[in-house]
Amino acid sequence: MIPTTIPHRGRSPHSTTAPSSPLLPGLLVLCGVFVVYAALGVRADLLAASRVEMCTQEDRTALNCERKMVVTLSLNGGEQGGDQIEAVVDRVTDPNGVEQRLQDPWRISLSKSIPTLRYPLTYRQRVNDAPREEIVYKGYFFDTCADGAFDPAPTCGWAVKDGQTIAYSQGFCCECSLGDVVGGGPDQLSRAGLNCELFGDGSSAHCLRMGDLWLDLFSVGSSTVLYNVDIDILRVSSSNTNYAQSSLRLSPEKPNAATQDGLLIAKLVGDFSPWMQYAVLQEKMLCVPAIPTQNARVQQGINAWMLLDKENFALDGTVCNKIGVSYAAFQNSQPNRCTVLPKSCLLNQPVDFYNKDINREQLGERPEYLLRGLGEFEQVVDSTNQRYLSLTLDQIQTSVVTLEVSADSIRYITNVSPGRIIEAYVDQFEAQSRNGMLRVHVTNVGGITAEFLLTVTECSPNIHPVLAKSLSLAGAAKLWTVFNIYSETQLETNNVCTVSLYNAVGELQQAVLVNFTSSATEHTNGAQDGSTNSLEGANTASDGSHSITLNSCEQMCTGLFDLGCFLTYACWGELV
Secondary structure (H helix, E strand, O other): OOOOEEOOOOOOOOOOOOOOOOOOOOOOOOOOOEOOEEOOOOOEEEEEEEEEEEEEEOOOOOOEEEEEEEEEEEEEEEOOEOEEEEEEEEEEEOOOOOEEEEEEEEEEEEEEOOOEEEEOEEEEEEEEOOOEEEEEEEOOHHHOOOOOOOOOOOOOOOEEEOOEEOOOOOOEEEEOOHHHHHHOOEOOOOOOOOEOOOOOOOEEEEEEEOOOOEEEEEEEOOOEEEOOEEEEEEEEOOOOOOEEEEEEEEEOOEOEEEOOOOOOEEEEEEEOOOOOOOOOOOOEEEEEEEEOOOOHHHHOHHHHOEEEEHHHEOOOOOOOOOEOOOHHHHHHOOOOOOOOOOOOOOOOOHHHHHHHHHHHHHOOOOOOOEHHHOOOEEEOOOOOOEOOEEEEOOOOEEEEEEEEOOOOOEEEEEEOOOEEEEEEEEOOEEOOOOOEEEEEEEEEOOOOOEEEEEEEEOOOOOEOOOOOEEEEEOOOOEEEEEEEEOEOEOOOEEEEEEEEEEOOOOOEEEEEEEEEEEEOOOOOOHHHOOOOOOOOOOOEOOOOOOOEOOOOHHHHOOOOOOHHHHHHOOOHHHHO
16 A cells, blocks of 8 residues: 655754855845846736745754745736746845845746646536437327336337336327317317327327437536646856756645755745636536447537536436436426427427537627637546546736745744654545545654645546645644545546655655555436337337336236226226
8 A cells, every 4th residue: 555655855954053154145135136037928026035034943942043035926827828937146235234246146937837727527427418209190999009107018119228117218198089089180289289080190109219419427526726836946156167956846736845955945825816716617517428429529529518507407307308307207297298399398408508509609609508618628538538627727827936045034933843654545436436535644753743745746647636735743643634536537547646745844754655446437327218119119128227117917907897907007908
């Protein structure tokens, strides 16, 4: 479970005395000169620069202090791309107030990638794109429509699964009344427009049929803002013959970093609230055309994906005119079902929303449901079938970064204590579910209360990024913490993540590899399971979840002269 441990890398002890020379390159004060260059089309601002005495405490008595300059910068991401800022530190003010030029200036360059919002997807089930009503015209008497609950051969046939018939899949019948037959002619009030003449179509069977195209449904989770801040530090000697170069990367997953020599510490403090709130999609369902693969909309990829309000769905199949409508709703949820228009229960299906948007585009309007009309979304489907939504932000998104380089009168104490990872593991869970949990057990090995940073990085490509956690532990205390793990592929995969523990000044205490398995997503068509291949009662194998066992007329109607039972269950042979 913890096969590899990366050893702790320490740093040199902090000085507890004031610098002896006012020209030490590390002693940068408030009036240090920063030359700032911002990328074209974006803003980059120096928010603050201050002198502080940074101290760390490694036991209950001793303080290790050094002077630092704390520089706070803002970085914006906007329509023109990533943000860049460059600061050249070449002058300082000594304790006597005299400005001196540094012999070896620092050049600090920061750049920020274009931010994106990543929305995790949780698989729900498959739904049919275009359920339809099929009408079969029948006659009178022995050629009449059959829809008995236990009829072995109803006119619409049965949808079955594993040899079991699916309840209500036999459809329903509508018939001409005696008055209609006596009057003759078409019955304008009937669902099928029956011709109620004596030798006309005296009855009709109304059958629910599923269309060819099926869509995968995903619920959409809360978004995570993703970007990187890259920091390059160059220290050049006055002769330009020697230089030292370091690079750091910050992100919401790993907000703290330090150079190997500890002379510069960078922290991603957070983001300012945007001027316009990010798109909230938790009340939407993502509809992705799935099968058959040769269908034109499946082959369009993300261009055919739609986001629809959850109120348009009833996945139990019991509500008419909702996505997910099935046999139970078609037979039981239509008042006066024989006097309303055909397809009265099958409105507002995915195909209807798709066609509305196609018509809007033909009129030069923006689509309302298709992703291509809602923003610059991108699908990610790699070799492991990983899938998630990524939305590129087209608005200014400002992040705050602090750089600790050197400084003066404010004392800031950071408790530094060693820490260890005792255990880390993930139980097996289903891909694209909310059940994955990484459990990590950590301990503060030292004797004082201190802050720690726990990160989960370098995961397998199909694992959704995991945000870092800040922990506060008393001396010798132990703590269990849990990270939510989400696999964005639908396939069974073997996965790995690196769990790292850092102390309060960004020093790596320990890193472990955690191996775990996510099982394949189980697909289900919900209440729309089942299929029929016959209009005259031939049973066909199909998937299904709601089923009944077809009993014989002899089993259901035990009385020899039970006429009511024979009529109820369409046992015509017993009547003969």
